[in-house]
Amino acid sequence: MTFPALVPTLTPESNRHKYPWTDTSRTLRVPLWTKRAEGDVIEGRIRVPVGLCNTPEHSNERLRFVHLIDENLARWVEWRKRRGWVLASKPKVTGPFDPPSQANASMYFERVKQVLGTPGSANPVTQFDSPEEFKVYVVKARFRREAPIYARLEDVMFMNDLAKVYEHDEEPKDTGWIDPMQHAEARRQRLGLRRKDYLFSPIEEPL
Numbered sequence: 001m002t003f004p005a006l007v008p009t010l011t012p013e014s015n016r017h018k019y020p021w022t023d024t025s026r027t028l029r030v031p032l033w034t035k036r037a038e039g040d041v042i043e044g045r046i047r048v049p050v051g052l053c054n055t056p057e058h059s060n061e062r063l064r065f066v067h068l069i070d071e072n073l074a075r076w077v078e079w080r081k082r083r084g085w086v087l088a089s090k091p092k093v094t095g096p097f098d099p100p101s102q103a104n105a106s107m108y109f110e111r112v113k114q115v116l117g118t119p120g121s122a123n124p125v126t127q128f129d130s131p132e133e134f135k136v137y138v139v140k141a142r143f144r145r146e147a148p149i150y151a152r153l154e155d156v157m158f159m160n161d162l163a164k165v166y167e168h169d170e171e172p173k174d175t176g177w178i179d180p181m182q183h184a185e186a187r188r189q190r191l192g193l194r195r196k197d198y199l200f201s202p203i204e205e206p207l
Contacts, residue, residue: 018123031148039088042080046072046093046137052097055134069093073139085143094177095137099130180196 036042046070055061077087162168167187189197 028153029150030153032151033148034145039144041140042143044076044139047134048137080143084145084147086146088144089142091139093137093139096135099134099136112171
């Protein structure tokens with residue numbers, strides 16, 4: 001019995017070149033994964049009516065509160081999953097907290113105008129929740145990437161060059177205790193940097 005010679009089949013062009021991006025660019029891409037195997041901590045917020053906050057256990061209001069939180073968590077997890085993030089820990093919910101207020105927003109916007117000016121596309125937020133009507137619950141959870149994020153090769157090379165210039169070591173070594181202020185000043189002098197160029201306004205003032 002004889003068998004026909006094996007002839008390699010040609011794979012169509014559409015199957016031989018698979019790209020994780022939708023454009024037709026031939027620019028090289030580098031896959032980026034999150035640094036922590038256990039995932040990154042991501043924070044979200046849930047608006048809850050005041051009538052459902054701090055409700056007694058085993059009451060109808062508490063059941064409505066739990067249902068609202070579970071519904072928002074499921075929608076949040078699904079939204080992140082569609083963008084390549086998979087839930088890696090049990091979400092932790094804390095609260096209630098007062099929502100942002102008009103007074104704080106006005107102060108921040110005035111400070112931004114002083115520092116950055118007022119670009120034509122910048123407008124202050126004018127709609128705020130009333131603390132008498134809504135409260136805010138904060139949820140935190142770890143998410144992992146199920147597929148890498150892709151960056152252009154030249155962008156990654158540029159960031160690597162910056163890391164070398166500023167002596168950023170991704171794997172820090174144990175050198176024992178050192179005075180952080182003296183270490184930082186010695187590093188700035190070695191790199192030709194001035195401390196005053198990196199000072200920020202007081203913490204209570206944004207930017």
